[in-house]
Amino acid sequence: MAARKENLRTPRAIIATTTGSSARLMDPTPLAQLHTYLEASRQKYDACLDHLEVVLPVPGVTATVRFHYLRLDANGVPKFKDLALCLVDHVIEFCLSARRRGTPKAFHEFSRLNREARALLRQHAKGGEAGEFLLYLLMEAVLRAPQVVAKMDLKTNPKMEVHGSDGIHMRYDEKEHCLDVFFGEAKLEQSVTAAVKHAFESIASFHATGLVEHEFGLVTSHFKHLDAKLQEAVLEYVDRLNPKKDCRINHAMLVGFTWPPYPDSAGKSYKEAIDQFVTLYTKECPKLHELLTVQFGAFAHKHLRYDIFFLPFPDVQSFRDAFNAALNAE
Numbered sequence: 526m527a528a529r530k531e532n533l534r535t536p537r538a539i540i541a542t543t544t545g546s547s548a549r550l551m552d553p554t555p556l557a558q559l560h561t562y563l564e565a566s567r568q569k570y571d572a573c574l575d576h577l578e579v580v581l582p583v584p585g586v587t588a589t590v591r592f593h594y595l596r597l598d599a600n601g602v603p604k605f606k607d608l609a610l611c612l613v614d615h616v617i618e619f620c621l622s623a624r625r626r627g628t629p630k631a632f633h634e635f636s637r638l639n640r641e642a643r644a645l646l647r648q649h650a651k652g653g654e655a656g657e658f659l660l661y662l663l664m665e666a667v668l669r670a671p672q673v674v675a676k677m678d679l680k681t682n683p684k685m686e687v688h689g690s691d692g693i694h695m696r697y698d699e700k701e702h703c704l705d706v707f708f709g710e711a712k713l714e715q716s717v718t719a720a721v722k723h724a725f726e727s728i729a730s731f732h733a734t735g736l737v738e739h740e741f742g743l744v745t746s747h748f749k750h751l752d753a754k755l756q757e758a759v760l761e762y763v764d765r766l767n768p769k770k771d772c773r774i775n776h777a778m779l780v781g782f783t784w785p786p787y788p789d790s791a792g793k794s795y796k797e798a799i800d801q802f803v804t805l806y807t808k809e810c811p812k813l814h815e816l817l818t819v820q821f822g823a824f825a826h827k828h829l830r831y832d833i834f835f836l837p838f839p840d841v842q843s844f845r846d847a848f849n850a851a852l853n854a855e
Contacts, residue, residue, distance in 0.1 A: 778833045
């Protein structure tokens, strides 16, 4: 588990400015410390993933579109197996609440938690758990929004499918004094067109069937962390009838798809291989962006906020297989 400095947990009421001797009043809400509950490793994320510096806004929608890709190793091979190992290294953080973890100290206690966490996963060959883990990493490492409900921990049978979103994360906006709630939607499919279409269909169903209220209920009853003051503050913001507090609904969407043009590194230097791929991927971005524009056109929920991650793989199923192999490794 990622270590956290205890002094980061202390609510900051007054912090001296660096430009003068006067003190500056900071936002006193415990939510200002929500970021200290981030657990995913940014270092491991940086070792496996990168992104293009391409900005393509979606007309009429508050959406940030990111074009990620797998890093190459020194031999020019896409690091999908390393990414799978990175995700499985987070199995305790992803699956288990603080209450379930307790305060392990001995190695055998961590081994037990690791075993219990793995036992909660279905591990179907074509299941969605690899995508859920990957979106967890992106929401924590990129959006800096910690997970607030460990949905896997709610399962009483590993064969159960977790309903609702693919993750509940939160981030506090200190400038606007607003709590951003992120509901995850992960799709890993061979076809990018199908992945985008199915992601929008899932979000539409999420709202049509009243799952928003259900997910807020999970925050109330199964908050991941043991900080009572933080939980109380979160509940005040997700109470839609509280006249002084409010939260914004965001959807974080992962679109993983098979895209063969990962570089053939034979006879090329590392730089030549990655430059070739970046050039090809950059040319593909307008086509991916157009898929979003079409889906958002008549979408009933485009008034909400969106963070969308595109991520091509040489082969999506090979990534799933690598993830399941990592889970089953002794």
